[in-house]
Amino acid sequence: MRQRKVKNEEEKLAEHNLFLVESPAEQKGKWREVFGNENDVYAEFGCGKGQFILTLAEQNPDRNYIAFEGSGTIVLRALQKAEERGLKNIFFTKEYVKDVSDYFEAGELAGIYLNFSDPWPKDRHAKRRLTHGRYLDGYRRILKEGGCIEFKTDNEKLFAFASEEFTNNGMRILEVTEDLHGTALPAKAATTEYEDKFRSEGKKIKYCKVQV
Ligand SMILES: C[S@@+](CC[C@H](N)C(=O)[O-])C[C@H]1O[C@@H](n2cnc3c(N)ncnc32)[C@H](O)[C@@H]1O
Numbered sequence: 316m317r318q319r320k321v322k323n324e325e326e327k328l329a330e331h332n333l334f335l336v337e338s339p340a341e342q343k344g345k346w347r348e349v350f351g352n353e354n355d356v357y358a359e360f361g362c363g364k365g366q367f368i369l370t371l372a373e374q375n376p377d378r379n380y381i382a383f384e385g386s387g388t389i390v391l392r393a394l395q396k397a398e399e400r401g402l403k404n405i406f407f408t409k410e411y412v413k414d415v416s417d418y419f420e421a422g423e424l425a426g427i428y429l430n431f432s433d434p435w436p437k438d439r440h441a442k443r444r445l446t447h448g449r450y451l452d453g454y455r456r457i458l459k460e461g462g463c464i465e466f467k468t469d470n471e472k473l474f475a476f477a478s479e480e481f482t483n484n485g486m487r488i489l490e491v492t493e494d495l496h497g498t499a500l501p502a503k504a505a506t507t508e509y510e511d512k513f514r515s516e517g518k519k520i521k522y523c524k525v526q527v
Contacts, residue, residue, distance in 0.1 A: 355425035365393025385411030
């Protein structure tokens, strides 16, 4: 789903910066101060227009959420939605994540969400997949003990790749299904924009939850 770039993106982001953290690397180790409380912090990498993470924030006022989205045009939509809902426990940041350790101290996160991550189908681009071992090493560092990663996709090859990477990385698979919405798993309750679209096309959603 290619997005048309909005005109004056920087200006528009500046107008909608109430829920935007502009320099996330400067908040490393200080995320609880950003939220102003001691609640657990959860992150989503590649949040798109924010439907999923905003739903979680609404449902769990006692948890904090920080969502990363590299595209300014797309994150703008998430920021606008956050303003409409007036939540106190969520921030977004316009950043293409390369090394998660740039943004979080060891053990700073309670959980990580990866939803419909770009598949990067060519082998030579495998390292860019957010479920590549090089990212998993980083997630392991920034998650606290017992912290979980939840991953959803419609893409069979990416799901097989991710499952192998999780296992090779010594992560414990807690829940796994090739048809999330045919189960009673709680992860089906908060959906993403891509999830809704693929479901409306009759595609099955693959899901797994692993513990570090
Ligand atoms: C296929 S879309 C899925 C969006 C959303 N998670 C959903 O399920 O509707 C992937 C999104 O991840 C963003 N993205 C890709 N790589 C990223 C990275 N390394 N850091 C942050 N965002 C990224 C893209 O800009 C895009 O909006």
